[in-house]
Amino acid sequence: MASNKLGALDLMFFAVAAAAPLTILVGLVPTAWQVTSATGLPLAFVILGVILAVFSVGYVAMAKRIRHTGAFYSYIAQGAGKPFGVAAAFIAVPAYGILAIALFGAIGPTAVALLPEPVSDKVPWWVMAVLVLIFVAVMGMLRVDVNGKVLAIALLAEVVLVVVCDVIDLVHPAGGRVGLETLRPASLGGWESTAVAFAICVSSFIGFENPTNLSEESKDSQRTVGRAITRGLAVMTLLYAGSVWALGVAIGPEQLRQAAAEHPTDLPFAVAARYAGGQVLVDIGQWLLLTSLVAAAVSYHNNVTRYLFALGRERVLPAALGRTAPRTFAPRNASLLLSAVTFAVIMTYALAGADPMVQLFYWLGTGGGFGILLLIVGTSLSVPCYFWQHRHTPRTTPGSGRISVWQAYIAPLAAAVMLGWIAWLIVEHFAGLLNVAPDSAMRWAFPAGYGLLAVAGGVWAFILYLHRPAVYAAVGLGTTPAAALAGTAPHPTAYSGTPGGVR
Numbered sequence: 001m002a003s004n005k006l007g008a009l010d011l012m013f014f015a016v017a018a019a020a021p022l023t024i025l026v027g028l029v030p031t032a033w034q035v036t037s038a039t040g041l042p043l044a045f046v047i048l049g050v051i052l053a054v055f056s057v058g059y060v061a062m063a064k065r066i067r068h069t070g071a072f073y074s075y076i077a078q079g080a081g082k083p084f085g086v087a088a089a090f091i092a093v094p095a096y097g098i099l100a101i102a103l104f105g106a107i108g109p110t111a112v113a114l115l116p117e118p119v120s121d122k123v124p125w126w127v128m129a130v131l132v133l134i135f136v137a138v139m140g141m142l143r144v145d146v147n148g149k150v151l152a153i154a155l156l157a158e159v160v161l162v163v164v165c166d167v168i169d170l171v172h173p174a175g176g177r178v179g180l181e182t183l184r185p186a187s188l189g190g191w192e193s194t195a196v197a198f199a200i201c202v203s204s205f206i207g208f209e210n211p212t213n214l215s216e217e218s219k220d221s222q223r224t225v226g227r228a229i230t231r232g233l234a235v236m237t238l239l240y241a242g243s244v245w246a247l248g249v250a251i252g253p254e255q256l257r258q259a260a261a262e263h264p265t266d267l268p269f270a271v272a273a274r275y276a277g278g279q280v281l282v283d284i285g286q287w288l289l290l291t292s293l294v295a296a297a298v299s300y301h302n303n304v305t306r307y308l309f310a311l312g313r314e315r316v317l318p319a320a321l322g323r324t325a326p327r328t329f330a331p332r333n334a335s336l337l338l339s340a341v342t343f344a345v346i347m348t349y350a351l352a353g354a355d356p357m358v359q360l361f362y363w364l365g366t367g368g369g370f371g372i373l374l375l376i377v378g379t380s381l382s383v384p385c386y387f388w389q390h391r392h393t394p395r396t397t398p399g400s401g402r403i404s405v406w407q408a409y410i411a412p413l414a415a416a417v418m419l420g421w422i423a424w425l426i427v428e429h430f431a432g433l434l435n436v437a438p439d440s441a442m443r444w445a446f447p448a449g450y451g452l453l454a455v456a457g458g459v460w461a462f463i464l465y466l467h468r469p470a471v472y473a474a475v476g477l478g479t480t481p482a483a484a485l486a487g488t489a490p491h492p493t494a495y496s497g498t499p500g501g502v503r
Contacts (some may be wrong), residue, residue, distance in 0.1 A: 007219050010148040011211035011228030017151040018207025020296035021239050022158040022289050028200050029244055030260035030267045032404040038197040039253045048201045049237030051418045058383035058412035061211045061403050062217035067221050068478045070310035071212035072375040077476025079382030083461040085476045089451050090457030095371025098364045100300035101342045104129040105360025107293045119298050126350035133342055139299045140198025140335035143328045154295035158288045165272040166246040172275045174252030195425035199433050203369030208233045213306050281484040308334035315481050317469040367446035373423050379414035385410045
């Protein structure tokens with residue numbers, strides 16, 4: 001992999017672009033207002049932002065000590081144990097993978113809608129999805145810093161548009177008064193509404209954790225990765241909560257459901273356009289929505305390929321996945337594999353005549369987000385295990401620092417409890433979240449599927465332990481099996497210094 005290519009700002013762009021803020025505000029927020037009585041999405045975003053900030057305390061502490069391109073996999077392997085790490089890898093690759101693929105279910109129809117009317121009626125959604133896939137595949141073969149520049153341009157453009165819409169909304173409040181109704185606890189409604197609101201909001205933050213997966217390609221990762229995570233999380237929280245609150249102010253709490261039903265695909269633009277910009281603002285918004293989706297696809301493509309690279313390098317998956325392109329150092333084989341799988345899924349949905357927005361984008365996106373939430377909970381539980389195991393290790397590298405009991409134990413365990421509770425709420429109300437019947441097989445497809453994947457990962461780890469000890473020895477260390485078995489591999493924390501003791 002290429003090293004010393006990305007600074008803190010570059011890493012933050014990868015994180016926020018993966019979350020696709022404009023897509024969340026245009027797609028998921030109106031959906032949430034239609035399927036639940038909870039008007040308090042701004043409050044839900046604030047609560048989730050705070051909980052994830054608590055999680056990031058221990059997560060960043062781990063990032064300073066472990067430099068690995070498959071962060072969840074490595075952190076869990078080095079904290080809870082190698083079998084749990086392989087189980088996490090078996091969840092991470094499919095979860096991130098279906099998130100990357102799901103985006104094309106929205107990219108295709110959005111791109112077709114932007115074509116001139118006589119042409120748009122004749123072009124199927126999958127044609128535009130495949131054209132964008134070619135672009136994403138090419139980006140996946142280029143240097144990581146080139147990807148970062150493309151994401152920066154796309155992200156800054158959509159953030160500017162969102163802020164402009166927010167200002168217009170706040171200058172024109174419904175009823176002539178700027179209210180705080182959507183920030184009050186009562187606005188979350190009952191338990192079911194709260195569960196759906198949290199499920200939608202937590203999926204909106206997926207991507208904030210991405211800087212750790214680029215740590216091997218970053219400059220001074222001990223500092224840049226942590227800064228990118230905390231700043232990216234702050235930007236997401238302010239952008240989501242502030243924008244949804246401003247939108248609610250302009251519409252009025254009582255009219256949110258009706259407005260969302262009338263404008264399910266352009267609500268923020270349509271509301272702002274009533275007072276400024278008109279159709280031009282709506283058109284600009286739709287174009288930037290497409291660039292937001294494409295930027296998210298590029299970011300997730302980079303994320304998935306780096307997980308595959310990490311597992312190939314350690315031979316947990318075929319070694320060919322651990323090879324990079326000679327000039328760009330991009331994970332070439334992993335990128336080609338993901339592009340091929342994405343193409344196959346797009347064509348399968350097209351031949352089946354499935355609804356790309358609902359059955360590809362929404363269903364798979366929701367399922368992928370749930371998988372990442374499970375990994376976050378698992379990582380929260382692994383952080384205290386890691387620091388307990390290394391509590392007596394002396395600090396020898398400047399910058400690795402000492403950590404407090406709050407960082408090592410209290411914050412990670414508190415985050416595990418809070419996020420675990422949210423995960424349980426989501427499981428209980430998965431049918432409502434997917435808008436399927438309570439007895440539908442889809443209701444248990446993702447929770448049961450991830451359970452089976454975790455078991456398969458644990459079994460594979462046991463097979464490696466018995467029959468491929470060199471590979472088992474390298475699990476989660478970011479090195480080759482030969483080096484791990486020979487004892488010449490770096491210490492698990494040697495990338496960024498051995499950890500300091502816990503005070």
